[in-house]
Amino acid sequence: MLDAAIIGAVLASVVAAATTLLLASLGELVAERAGTLNLGVEGMMIVGAAVGYVTAYGSGSLLLGTLAAVLAGMALSLVFAVLAIWLATNQVASGLATTILGLGLAGLIGASFVGTQLAGAPQLHIAGLTELPILGKALFGQDAFVYVSFLLLAAVAYTLTRTRIGLVLRAVGENHAAAHALGHPVRGIRTLAVMFGGGCAGLAGAHLSLAYTPFWAADMTAGRGWIALALVVFSAWRPLWLLGGAYLFGAVSILQLHVQGFGLGIPSQFLSALPYLATIIALVVISALKHGRGAPASLGVPFVPDR
Amino acid sequence: MRKILSMAVAIAAGFALAGGAPAQAAEKLKAAWVYVGPVGDFGWSYQHDQGRKAVEKHFGDKVETTFVENVDEGPDAERVIEQLARAGNKLIFTTSFGFMEPTLKVAKRHPNVFFEHATGFKRAKNVSTYNAKFHEGRYVLGQIAAKTSKTGTIGYIASFPIPEVIAGINSLMLGAQSVNPNMKIKIVWVNSWFDPAKEADAAKALIDQGADVISQHTDSPAAMQAAEARDVMAFGQASDMIKFGPDSQLTAIVDDWAPYYIERVQAALDGTWTSTDTWGGMKDGEVVMAPYTNMPDEVKKMAETTQAAITSGALNPFKGPIYKQDGTLMVKEGEVLADKDILSMNWYVKGIDDKVPGQ
Numbered sequence: 272m273l274d275a276a277i278i279g280a281v282l283a284s285v286v287a288a289a290t291t292l293l294l295a296s297l298g299e300l301v302a303e304r305a306g307t308l309n310l311g312v313e314g315m316m317i318v319g320a321a322v323g324y325v326t327a328y329g330s331g332s333l334l335l336g337t338l339a340a341v342l343a344g345m346a347l348s349l350v351f352a353v354l355a356i357w358l359a360t361n362q363v364a365s366g367l368a369t370t371i372l373g374l375g376l377a378g379l380i381g382a383s384f385v386g387t388q389l390a391g392a393p394q395l396h397i398a399g400l401t402e403l404p405i406l407g408k409a410l411f412g413q414d415a416f417v418y419v420s421f422l423l424l425a426a427v428a429y430t431l432t433r434t435r436i437g438l439v440l441r442a443v444g445e446n447h448a449a450a451h452a453l454g455h456p457v458r459g460i461r462t463l464a465v466m467f468g469g470g471c472a473g474l475a476g477a478h479l480s481l482a483y484t485p486f487w488a489a490d491m492t493a494g495r496g497w498i499a500l501a502l503v504v505f506s507a508w509r510p511l512w513l514l515g516g517a518y519l520f521g522a523v524s525i526l527q528l529h530v531q532g533f534g535l536g537i538p539s540q541f542l543s544a545l546p547y548l549a550t551i552i553a554l555v556v557i558s559a560l561k562h563g564r565g566a567p568a569s570l571g572v573p574f575v576p577d578r
Numbered sequence: 579m580r581k582i583l584s585m586a587v588a589i590a591a592g593f594a595l596a597g598g599a600p601a602q603a604a605e606k607l608k609a610a611w612v613y614v615g616p617v618g619d620f621g622w623s624y625q626h627d628q629g630r631k632a633v634e635k636h637f638g639d640k641v642e643t644t645f646v647e648n649v650d651e652g653p654d655a656e657r658v659i660e661q662l663a664r665a666g667n668k669l670i671f672t673t674s675f676g677f678m679e680p681t682l683k684v685a686k687r688h689p690n691v692f693f694e695h696a697t698g699f700k701r702a703k704n705v706s707t708y709n710a711k712f713h714e715g716r717y718v719l720g721q722i723a724a725k726t727s728k729t730g731t732i733g734y735i736a737s738f739p740i741p742e743v744i745a746g747i748n749s750l751m752l753g754a755q756s757v758n759p760n761m762k763i764k765i766v767w768v769n770s771w772f773d774p775a776k777e778a779d780a781a782k783a784l785i786d787q788g789a790d791v792i793s794q795h796t797d798s799p800a801a802m803q804a805a806e807a808r809d810v811m812a813f814g815q816a817s818d819m820i821k822f823g824p825d826s827q828l829t830a831i832v833d834d835w836a837p838y839y840i841e842r843v844q845a846a847l848d849g850t851w852t853s854t855d856t857w858g859g860m861k862d863g864e865v866v867m868a869p870y871t872n873m874p875d876e877v878k879k880m881a882e883t884t885q886a887a888i889t890s891g892a893l894n895p896f897k898g899p900i901y902k903q904d905g906t907l908m909v910k911e912g913e914v915l916a917d918k919d920i921l922s923m924n925w926y927v928k929g930i931d932d933k934v935p936g937q
Binding site: 276277280281284288291378381382385386387388391479483484485486487488489490491493494495524525528529531532533534536538539540543 | 615616617619624733739766767769770772774776778780782783787789798799803804807817821822931932935936
């Protein structure tokens, strides 16, 4: 029952499913490494999905739609940044408010587009490579969002660990008082990090409404923003682990559908709970293995300069 | 999160309605709808809202309607319904199974307000219940699938293992078996009513495993879109989804609540409203089939004949003999399954090679 064609199809679906999560969580990881916990991912994602769809539908250009989605995610994250960073409000409350605002706004923006659809983002096709058995479609037959997610991941991993900008960003997240004393603009850096997170969330939303299921429906993110938040913790704030986490989540969510289709009689409720079970297990393992590399020390603490 | 949102909306709606009630508006009948999802889901809540819009159109100035969307099932619903009752609504439709207890509680405190609860089974003096026999439509789908499928395998995307969904699977399978006794079905539960990406994944998984006709009991058009992209056939759900599958949609089961809503609002206006239990089907115009498309004429003819037979009552999808998976006779020859047994169905018919989840 398991032939190469099915395995290849499963792998291709896993890559697509993981990409949304990877994009959204990558942005949040950067925001959190700079010390800001933004629970507004779900809201920024859905606004990205709505604005991206509406723009692409109106202009006929998927690229324009994607850009608009990124900008929309950034704009909403800026609202959060003003509240949580510049007015030093409670980050959890501000983040939740951002999600609620985003869900409402997106519903409003997309209201008159319910029941329409677009031709989705095209998939890569390289003669000879895409037809390769098993890995061909997964590696060489995806839409642009997938390849962008890999580029972004590499850029973030490199910047965080190998550049001065990354060092400063991490310093701001670990000890904002010290970074401030050294003359770094803590709130400015945090704002930029949060905006990067908003842009990534908007891009993840566009992946849903322009490529994955190219139509608009209210609440179409269906909680993926929250999974992205969990993944950041799951990855212990490390980009490469994040890649592993996103693909693990993607794999379990696709495989459970296939297992059901084969009629093996495993309860579907159990299968649906598997990704979350995996998160809990990973959290336990991470905390047991802690090499002193947990959350950024200043995460969630508002910074108010004394002079 | 949702709770805060819907509460705020309910309170705002309460103020808005209570504020704008001059003496002459008293002649207008105020009716309100409570939805579990967003009106933009293009599925369950969307169709209820189409019904509400039909009421507005039909009655014009005589009726004033309002709605609250995204209401969580549970204690939150009680606050929303209470607000709507206090705001002067005389007829309140609560459109999800989980609103049953909250509706009854609020109804007790407002004996002069009429309540209508969809898909529930508990009634009171001022609480009616209503639902539609969607499984009637699924029997027709099963027949079409058996005629159209080349692989002999139907893919079914299911939401939650509740009687309504299980009855739908059984009815579809009985329809399929009436044409081809060897039809196979693959069932995937997504444990959600609405998650477009997951519904699309489920459709792709079923297609990868050899299903070439996709049926769904979830609310978004994602599965139809996936079927169109992969060149297999599919059935729409709740709404006519032909735009999402111009070359794939065979037909769709469309929930049309408009006739029922108009009838009930009329009764409230006339003062003839009483507590009733309505389970309408094809003959009441509540279960409507979208045009039969993308199929040969002979299949279309068969579908139309079956639909006419169900509408006239000549054919009942759950007519005996019906056997359970293990071969137990559940419905004897010449008998039909009673409504109460359909509403509590928790077993698969013979020929389904799978288990009901959790059993």
